[in-house]
Amino acid sequence: MSFHIHLSGHVKKVVDDTVPVLVADLVATGITACDPTLWGPEAEAEAAQRLGWVQCVTASRDLLPDIYLLRDDLLEKGVDRVVLAGMGGSSLAPEVIAQSAGAPLVILDSTDPRQVRAAIDGDEEGGLAETVLVVSSKSGSTVETDAARRLFEAAFQDAGIDPAERIVVVTDPGSPLDVSAQAAGYRVFHGDPTVGGRFSALTAFGIVPAGLAGADVEELLEEAEATLLEVAIDSPHNPALVLAAAIAGGTPRRDKLALVADDTQLVGLPDWVEQLIAESTGKDGSGILPVVMLPVSPELDARPDDLQVVRFVDEAERFHVFEHHPGEVLVSASLAAHFIVWEYATAIAGRMLGVNPFDQPDVEAAKQAARALLDTPPTAAAPAFVEDGIEVRASDPGLLAPGTVSGVLSELWSRTPADGYVAVQAYADRAALSELQGLRELVAADAGRPTTFGWGPRFLHSTGQYHKGGPANGVFLQITVAGEEDLAVPGRPYTLGQLIAAQAAGDAAVLAARGRPVVTLTLTDPQTDLLALFDAA
Known part of the structure; x- marks a missing residue:
């Protein structure tokens, strides 16, 4: 088998209880046969046009x-x-x-x-x-x-x-x-x-x-083709059925999914999994929230009750090294095997959640809001206040009451429900300002809840669907960067600076309209030491 998975503790029981039902329902062979009825009548038309990935290897080889x-x-x-x-x-x-x-x-x-x-x-x-x-x-x-x-x-x-x-x-x-x-x-x-x-x-x-x-x-x-044979059959050993049961099964379901690359050479795999799961399952008020973490992230110490951990390692023979936390899912596979198994498992998870895993109904909302702002640019709203070159704005005046950056952040964290999460969104140059990604760890420690980090506007095409279509239990922190450098887009009536500003403002407006609290911090100087301010929040 090219995809190795190890289970222990509660998640093993969840899988033992769930997989036999999936096998009896012939879910794996149904996907392999491209059966669009697996996700219910409302999803059937979409599914009928979105199952080509099951048979794509031959065409790709050409x-x-x-x-x-x-x-x-x-x-x-x-x-x-x-x-x-x-x-x-x-x-x-x-x-x-x-x-x-x-x-x-x-x-x-x-x-x-x-x-x-x-x-x-x-x-x-x-x-x-x-x-x-x-x-x-x-x-x-x-x-x-x-x-x-x-x-x-x-x-x-x-x-x-x-x-x-x-x-x-x-x-x-x-x-x-x-x-x-x-x-x-x-x-x-x-x-x-x-x-x-x-x-x-x-x-x-x-x-x-x-x-x-x-x-x-x-x-x-070639590796993908071999893995397709493993996931095509309805068997309790089918890794896709096991993985789907581990991430989407159980009552109550652990709907925050930590993705931890602990000992693997597959660089960036959790980011790909994050998009696949968030955009596929985050809709109709339901979903699984993937959270890309480090092996030393605060959530792994706190272990909230709604967090399921998936740990990526390179060698299955070393599973015993990572068994210090019962209840984790340990996986080891080639990259191609990961692609195949996670795609199958995500489609199965959508079925288990009762959602259509192939559409993205809420992604378009932010796009429309951004287009409207580009077509009719509004007068820029003045910040509520400015501290150390950081402009502060918020969707709710109550968030601004503390009057300081650290106070506003503490107020935002306090709005996080007991089962909620924090989303940090940085509309910035991810190469030049890569240190901003360190905010995730600081915010997770401060807020005490699972925290996602996304580079804007990239995340709008992934977790952006979950933010608006998933459970209404997130609070949102936007980081934007003002600057003199800009580029006019040839043949378009806007610049890149205007476009990224419209994308951030449009998404904030859609989130606020759906009752999600949003705080926006704009760095007027890209060299601002934002990490130091968060340390004090």
Whole structure:
């Protein structure tokens, strides 16, 4: 078996009680046969068009000759820096594939002007002259990806480089991006319209950018094919059934899922799992909230009753080393096996929760709010107060009553329900301000509840669905960064700075309208030591 899972304590009992029901209901063979009725009549139409991931390996293998031919052609021309412009499922899977393989792949999943400028300019490893841009969008209308493409086109043209020689497109056939790319003479790889974005790891959206960057995607597909045989049958030993029962079973269900990479070389895998689970299950007031943690995160010491821990390790033989906390789920597998088993398990978890795992009804709300703000920009609201260069705003005047940053944060934490969570959202350059991710640990310790961290606007395509469609028990902290640097988007009536500001404000407005408390801290100086302030909160 390529996917090893170890259970102990309460979660073993949950699995022992749950898996026989899944086996009797023929859930695994139903998914393998692409049966759209598994998730109920309301989900049937959507499911009928979204099960292609079960059979995607064969089609993906057909892409390999073209991927390798293009990679060799680019290398012969001295083009060895691959930049991927994509959001959500179009970037998270290729990122973990490339990172785990040690293949250099620059991820551009932001509208922050500084991050986009850095992706265009390059670094000591290579600049624009050595760069190929992969533009990846299933819908072909993703606003962040569209902006990146337009800016790279202009940069290539300014440098005397034909964009048709340096831009590769991955999109579904017939999408707006497909039409425009074909007209511009760009190299286009088509995705499968029957595969949703977050289930697309082993389709063109995962293997094209990772393959161009140098990852061995042929081996990845071979491992995936072997794992598909393991999850296809209704057996109590089917790892997908076991994993689904572990994360979605039990009464009461532990609906906060800690994802801990403790001893693994699979870099970034928890981030991919986070998107898959949050966007698939967080709807209709239900869901599983994935929380990416460190091995030393505060929640692992506190162990709240609603937290289930999944720990990723490299070698199953070392499971005994990690058995110091009974009740954890320990998993060990190749990357391809993880992709297959987690996709099956997430689809099964959706069935167990009674939700459609293939739609994302609440993602569009934030997009619409952002578009409205771009179309009719409002007058910027003055901050409630400013402290040490940090502008403070909030959805509720009561949150602002303390009059200090630390006091406002304490007030926000106090609004967290006993079964709730805190979400920290940083609309910033995640390369230049990577230390902001350390806020997650500080907030979790201060708030005493499971805490997520997301880079904006990337998280809008993943946990953003859970925030608005899942249980109404979250409180939200936005971090935005003001700055002089900006980039106009060619052919669009806005700049990147205006776009990212609209995305943050739009999401805050939607959250507030649904009764979620929101505090926004705007750094007027990117060098502000925000971590020190949080230490005092």
